[in-house]
Amino acid sequence: MYHTIQQRVRERVSEFLKLEFGIEHLDLKLEIPPQVEFGEVALPVAFDLAKRLKKPPRVIAQHIAETIGPLDGIEKIVVAGGGYINLYLQRSNFFALLSDARLDQLETSPRPSDKVIVEHTNINPNKSAHIGHLRNAALGDSFVRLLRFLGRTVEVQNYIDNTGVQVADVVVGFEHIVNLSKDQVASLIDDPQVKFDFYCWDLYARVSHFYEEDPSRLSLRAETLHNIERGGNPTSELGDLVATAIVRAHIATMLRLNIQYDLMPRESDILHLKFWEKAFNLLKENGAIVLESEGKNRGCWVMKGIESTEKDKQDSTTEESYDEDKVIVRSNGTVTYVGKDIAYQLWKFGLLGKNFFYRKFHVYKDGHVLWMSSSQPGTDPEPSPRFGGAREVYNVIDVRQAYLQNIVVQGLRALGFNDAADHSIHFDYEMVALSPRCCADLGIDLSAEDRKRPYVEVSGRKGLGVKADQLIDQLIAKALLEVEKRHSALPAQEQERIARQIAVGGLRYFLLKYTLHSVIAFDFDEALSFEGETGPYIQYAVVRSKNIFRKYAEEKPAFSLEGLRARMRRCPSGKFLDGAANNEVWGLILLASQLGVLSTQAVASREPAVVAKYAFALAQHFNNFYHKHRILPEPDPERKEFLLMVVDIVMRSLEASLSLLGIEVPEKM
């Protein structure tokens, strides 16, 4: 709601500046004043104009305030400080509009109908998901929700690297360490006593030791990888069996956190459908990659580093100099990940001239279908949606892969696809690491050196990490204890449902409250907390407001929120809103109206934490309000309805905010 006021002010002031001073194309800044005493919209524009007009800011501000004339919805304009122009809203008017407005979506001017692809999760299908993967998925999923909130059409992809080294390693484990046949692995997968992804987690760590013991065993990896890539042999079948089972496990894990996908493109299909050959030809034709005939990359097709030609002349012989070139095709003829990623990225923009086949992989409870790429035409009677062909692509990948992501974009540019390159966005974020204390909790021995560090990296290879499902289980167990304490009369099933919602709320908020470039040093105490700045704190604020309405409906069965909202549209609420005495309630209402502004900001800055922080601040203000006002015992019926309306507005804004974070609201807490 607030953003429409902003928009109106922006238009009006721009127009005024043009007429009055002949100033155009000024980047007009609007601020939200730090306190309601300073009004609701602040313009620091006079500071910027001071130089141009050679007058003190205060004088300019005064002039604008006096001559701009009345603005719709604005009560008064006051100059403050060194030259701020502060606008004060007509509170009751704004309140009436807000009472009846939809807060769960943003009504905005027409948006581009172009599709946006968000790729996230992308976990190697060879072991269970860990805490680092959860950060990726939570960020990606919340970003998707934000884009949809702003009216964008979004396609969510989860890329499956089912023919990579990591899958090969686990296959080596099955074939050469535990010596299990394909059938035996299949029954392991079906065994309800075995959590297959956890089993692979341990096996994968064993494979690392296996190689360390005897490095000649690395030839097994190469051989296995080659078989998997080629397909149509027992090893590749085993690889496919394992990868598919692990993908199912990942889908289930993510579903626990309310994360869904539209499509899972697989690397094997990129290979079999010869996406790479197509991209390879394009790259060759455009001279984007060259075949090296000498040097250490002899026999490889490489993409030249931007400055490599000049750098080469300098001291490239010293040990510490690094190669600027990136190998795309190895001397043995196989393609690196980057090469395949260039082909995939081209497909996402609809620039490859090839397409996948598709088959249904999973149907979610709400009927939404998760599709998987395929190398063969599908047998589903229902045609698949049209995938790919986006205008804008976000790749949610941690910052350690920035270099690779740049190469991919560089590839697009070399092919002349500048628009696609400009709209290929690496949604980069910092890793989740483990605090030394956390390692101690996990019973991991750290070297004396590592103990001194602020954090240590998660390592799937070493089996060092917090498994996602284990963490979720732990959170649910803890939440369940609290629920049992408070709601012992509820049926067990209902208790568990609430515990799950609280656990997920806690975890998702924990993963989202940090800004992108902050390393999360994972700590059990912080992740398992339900008090203070946490998801459950916000959920609790909503539950409290729902309790008020539930209780009120018991007293007055005829009561309905719709009726209340309609009445409030016409209610003279000024006496409850105007004046300094009502600043606190007004501040709460104003804050509740700002979700649109904050979510726009969150998308523009690619920072879901903005919404997380907002939701928390709003919940905080609400809890304060809740303590100060006893609503149901309120004797004045008009005032009571007004207070109920405030609760409703805040509740709707909080629910919408939580939904952007992928957090549900429990019935009771």
Added chain:
RNA sequence: GCGCCCGUAGCUCAGCUGGAUAGAGCGUCUGACUACGAAUCAGAAGGCCAGGUGUUCGAAUCACCUCGGGCGCACCA
């Protein structure tokens, strides 16, 4: 060696398209529950915003340098 990120209260972090008194949570200490259920609230203590120089009417925020920490720079992904 080169590149990127981080350095704000005891701890974990917001604030960074320059702006109105630097914020929150945790922890510590004081207080507040007879059902709109305290997973809450109120209050207190706690900061040369790593350091330096510059730009500006104005710098936690921008530029440059220094110091600390992390991550990249594979024919792994």
